[in-house]
Amino acid sequence: MHIPDGFLDSKTAAGMGAAAATVIGLALSKVRALVTELGLAPAMAGAGNGIKSLTGKAQRFVGHAGKTYLSKMAMVTSLVFATQMFNFPIANGTSGHLLGGLFAALFLGPWGGALSITMVLLVQATLYADGGLIVLGANIMNMAFFGCIISYFGYVLLKKTGLSDKICLSIAAWASVVFASSACALELGMSGTYSLVDALSAMISVHAVIGIGELLITLMLVSIMKNMLGWEEYRHE
């Protein structure tokens, strides 16, 4: 679902770029609060191990929990990148691949998950020319905002209905692909690349099938992370 340059007009690309910048800014501040803690920072460089700051002034610093979170984020990001390379065939000579938005949010929370997906998109666009650089904002909106943040809040809402976690996860993972592809169709329509209604129906019908692959791979990855690495789901407060 990576949009290449040329599919969107410059107005849409710029608008999506601005929207994506806003979302990333918000995500950065949320994640900053999550990985830092307020307190007496551990010893300044050179002052030795375990000695607390001599000035006694409270400040934000990345502590043990923050480091653990960042290493989790590194793993989720590289795993999503790896799995996105694995295109699976669906009907009519078409293929799909994992987007991973819900998987990332499940372990990192919606904001950290969105930063993780953004990092994947950035690496793909700059090192592999997979997804255009001018339309990077649009791709971030589709896959990190709609495919991750919005889908994760959908998952949280679904859980309130009392359905089992696996069912909620399945529905949300499937929906994340449909949301992302609808957003993509909307951008194509706004750009005048194709009529909105036709683009929407074509994108949704194909991605409703690809979403089944997303669902299965997400369930598999989640179970691997929980059982193999002993990871726990992010607790939404």
Added chain:
Amino acid sequence: MNNNVKFGVLASLIVVAASFFASSFPDGLEFIAEKLGFLHKGVSGSAIMKDYSIAILGNGAISTAVAGLIGIVVILSVFALFTKVTTFNNKG
């Protein structure tokens, strides 16, 4: 086995498996772009590992595997560097 090692093995296995077995059919968006007739509007940019291959290794699965593994190393390095920078005065 240490969790980091387990994870490294898992990520590498996925990349290598993807390099050999991933479908080369167009993806959903590309398929629709072709069907609806706007595929030609796409401008493909240039990048050092364009199309997940390394020029000197050709276009085969091994080239893709190496390109993918480099991506993993790049991502992990960026995070390691970031963690190092933000915790430089913190031994905790």
